[in-house]
Amino acid sequence: MASKESKPKTTNNSGFTGKMGYVMAAAASAVGLGNIWRFPYLCAKYGGGIFLVIYLVLVFTFGYALLMSETAIGRMTRKSPIGAFKSFSNTKASAFGGWINALVPFIICPYYAVIGGWVVKYLVGYCTGETQAMAADGYFGGYISSNLQPELFFIIFVLLTMVVILGGVVNGVEKVSRIMMPILIVLAVIVSIYSCTRPGAVEGIKYMFIPNIHNFSMMTIVSAMGQMFYSLSLAMGIMITYGSYVDKNQDLEDSTTKIEFFDTLIAILAGLMIIPAVFAFSGGDPDTLNAGPSLMFITIPKVLVSMGFGTPAGILFFLLVFLAALTSNISLTETCVGTLSDELGWSRRKSTLVFGVYAVLLGSLASLGYGVLGDLKIIGMQVLDFLDFISNSVMMPIAALAICILVVRNIGLKTMADEFERNSAFKRKPVYNFSMKYLAPFALVIILISSVLSAFGIISI
Secondary structure, three states: OOOOOOOOOOOOOOOOOOHHHHHHHHHHHHOOHHHHHHHHHHHHHOOOHHHHHHHHHHHHHHHHHHHHHHHHHHHHHOOOHHHHHHHHOOOHHHHHHHHHHHHHHHHHHHHHHHHHHHHHHHHHHHHOOOHHHHOOOOHHHHHHHOOHHHHHHHHHHHHHHHHHHHOOHHHHHHHHHHHHHHHHHHHHHHHHHHHHOOOOHHHHHHHHHOOOHHHOOHHHHHHHHHHHHHHHOOOOOHHHHHHOOOOOOOOHHHHHHHHHHHHHHHHHHHHHHHHHHHHHHHOOOHHHHOOHHHHOOOHHHHHHHHHOOHHHHHHHHHHHHHHHHHHHHHHHHHHHHHHHHHHHOOOHHHHHHHHHHHHHHHHHHHHHHHOOOOOOEEOOEEHHHHHHHHHHHHHHHHHHHHHHHHHHHHHOHHHHHHHHOOOOOOOOHHHHHHHHHHHHHHHHHHHHHHHHHHHOOOOOO
């Protein structure tokens, strides 16, 4: 069932000023810690080149279809996720789909800001000459297990985000994204060149780009799928919210292609910043490659010190990571603020301030979870790890499934095609239809079941 033609928002939010405004904002959302922090350690841990191939296939099929769908749903309804789902169906199942898409960023944003605070700390540390200290064994563990500093930098990161959000869509989100995205890309290129020209780095380049079937496992697919969600900001309500600000005359397929390009470019550059540097430092030691989430905060400082020029390189690297983290957190927060404004009728200012208080309260549990609240565990996980698990491994696949069902059963592929073809040739129509009808639902069920069973130790993947 198609919704009626909706008018642009005129209360709490104005729309983007043009195609590049939307592309820059959406790309800034996609290019965040998911690319700079998460992609390199997953690529290093789960097979290098074979992981990259699977990830790219997913981005340009499954990811493309979901990104197109979410943006179109937002543009067709001019509403955030809950209202958008209700526009096409008043059933409880449809309402659930809207709610879970809306709730995902409410779970991610607080703990994401905690990691953003860690990035701020490291940037400040390099600017104040702590280069040797931050490379020492035990520094990162000691820092996050302390109480005052992690909490302080976490709150600073939240406040920086709130300032941008209070500026609105055009003067806040769009303006900051237009400035930060080009800077981020330039910095990524510089740091990548530096990393790839270190002695021994060529082996890291080979590991990242040459697929080796012997490095493949079921976890390669599962982790690549999860990374695609995180990287493209899918199943978080973000693209539905951003789509509600997009002009009806905008070519969605062209915009989506540009977002895919920016996202893939930064992901590959992030891999080139970190993986060759790790090989140069460790010679491809398996334990180092499997360092996981700590790769950026423990291994990279050691790499920088070993290479020389650690302070300027560290400032450059963590400035890049900070910009990426801030732009993504802005998009997460904007989605939450949009939901509060739409569903409760609050002003943008009130929604922003209330959400800021909520983010600090929940985020503090994660921030202090390695220190004074270290004994607080949920199903055996520390608070930050649990929030990551429940959002990324459980809620996001369910949210994406809800989008697939809404598109195929409620809206209809024909109606979606009409929306895209309003101002697009819709060149990848067969890919879109196949992905939404078959590939996405099948893959989502697999990743959901395997992730949950693995988390509870029932299976090993």
